[in-house]
Amino acid sequence: MLRTGLQLLAPPAGKSLEFVRWRRKPRWLPVAKSKLFRVPERRPQAEEERSELMRLHNQYKWVAPIGGNTSHNPFPPSRTQLRSVRQFLREEVARHEETSTADHIVLTPEQEEAEFQRCLDRNAAWNASIAGEREGRLARERAEKAAYVQERLEARQVREEERRELAQQRVLREIERSGSFVTRENLDAAIEAALANPVDHNFAIDLAGNLYPGRSATQAAADAPAAKQQALTSS
Numbered sequence: 001m002l003r004t005g006l007q008l009l010a011p012p013a014g015k016s017l018e019f020v021r022w023r024r025k026p027r028w029l030p031v032a033k034s035k036l037f038r039v040p041e042r043r044p045q046a047e048e049e050r051s052e053l054m055r056l057h058n059q060y061k062w063v064a065p066i067g068g069n070t071s072h073n074p075f076p077p078s079r080t081q082l083r084s085v086r087q088f089l090r091e092e093v094a095r096h097e098e099t100s101t102a103d104h105i106v107l108t109p110e111q112e113e114a115e116f117q118r119c120l121d122r123n124a125a126w127n128a129s130i131a132g133e134r135e136g137r138l139a140r141e142r143a144e145k146a147a148y149v150q151e152r153l154e155a156r157q158v159r160e161e162e163r164r165e166l167a168q169q170r171v172l173r174e175i176e177r178s179g180s181f182v183t184r185e186n187l188d189a190a191i192e193a194a195l196a197n198p199v200d201h202n203f204a205i206d207l208a209g210n211l212y213p214g215r216s217a218t219q220a221a222a223d224a225p226a227a228k229q230q231a232l233t234s235s
Contacts, residue, residue: 201214
């Protein structure tokens with residue numbers, strides 16, 4: 001039995017079966033018995049709102065008469081205030097369409113050719129004007145670019161001259177200092193001069209700026225205990 005039910009529910013070949021669950025009651029079902037004789041309560045409407053809606057209704061709401069007979073119209077044309085405006089716009093549009101169509105029909109081939117030539121001439125004048133403006137703009141851009149390039153070249157030339165001058169000064173300074181350089185020829189003389197004139201970099205400077213050489217300070221510190229001992233012995 002279960003297999004038979006499944007076979008009945010199985011979709012035919014080439015088709016899919018989809019089940020739909022209604023979240024609300026379908027529209028083909030009748031009204032529920034509990035709500036059959038219930039009359040909805042009509043909410044009261046403010047007098048200002050009713051007056052405003054009536055005014056808008058009288059101004060904009062208008063139903064065209066059926067077959068041209070106004071007796072079938074529930075809203076007489078006298079209740080609208082825009083009927084004349086609409087009629088004026090209809091007549092204006094109709095007149096414009098008729099005038100445009102007539103002008104197009106009465107144009108002869110000569111007139112069409114003259115109109116086309118006039119459009120060509122006007123287009124050529126516009127193109128010439130735009131071409132002149134474009135040439136002027138391109139000329140200004142070229143002049144500005146040339147001035148910018150010239151300025152960059154001059155600035156670069158100034159930088160090169162400054163760099164060359166600094167290099168020349170450095171070369172001259174090194175040439176002047178080369179007189180005291182130790183070479184192979186004066187190496188022995190430089191060694192003898194260094195041994196004859198020793199330089200001690202172990203010195204001290206006080207807050208007053210007085211210089212205390214290292215060897216003299218060391219010798220004075222070494223002689224101080226001996227002088228003190230001699231003073232004690234003599235006393």
